[in-house]
Amino acid sequence: MVKLRLKRYGRKGQVTYRIVAMNNLSRRDGKAIEELGFYNPRTNESSLNIANIKRRIEQGAQPTNTVRYILAKANIL
Template identity: 55%
Template sequence: MIKLRLKRFGKKKEASFRIVACNSTSRRDGRPLQELGFYNPRTKETRLDTEALRIRLTQGAQPTDVVRTLLEKGGLLEKKVRPSIAIGKANLEKEKIAKAKSKESESANKEAES
């Protein structure tokens, strides 16, 4: 299976990444099949070879999570609501509702006491 992943390069503690297509069993910094872009997390600079990426995606290449978010920001993929994100948002909504109810009950108790 072909994966779209990040390949690290650069100095110590100043990493930059190349977006590459490689076999899923190969090493992170091994020889890639094709280099498809560049990402610098310090400056948030991203360069994508859109034609080559589209070809690889139509061939069935699977992007990793980080590469997927970069492609979504670049407009090559549609944003998907991932289950973990949806569950997290649902839990946040439940917590907000519970806090609001507890505040209402506390204010009602204070008014009843006075």
């Protein structure tokens, strides 16, 4: 099953996340199928590829709770 989830980047104390489509059995920082945007929790900034996110959801990808919250704030869900 494909999930939309966060992939961690950055150094200790200055973390950022990329929103990616991944197989649910992959590790958190493993190989992603597609990168769909990023999220910076320190500044609460996000950049999303809305068209690709909607396409992935239509194909059956399930967002995790955190990604669902980010998408809801951006009025995608």
